[in-house]
Amino acid sequence: MMAAFVMIQVAVSADLRALHGALHAIAGVKTVHFLAGPTDALAFVEAADQAGLMEALGKIRATNGVAGTDTRIVWPM
Secondary structure, rough: OOOEEEEEOOOOOOHHHHHHHHHHHOOEEEEEEEEEOOEEEEEEEEEHHHHHHHHHHHHHHOOOEEEEEEEEEOOOO
8 A cells, every 4th residue: 555645736716625526536535635824735645556646646636726736655664
């Protein structure tokens, strides 16, 4: 199992409710939180392997309303 935190920059014109739903519809996205500060949203993503994680990250980046992402992979302990 692989996991990552994805910090998301939201486009100025984005509909936040629609974006929240669209992100949750992506396989592997477990949580989505909107934040105050330099990062607009934070998503937690899990996948069976690196390929699955990369697929989910690609779908997040392609989601309407996402202006950019910054990803932190979680190291298993």
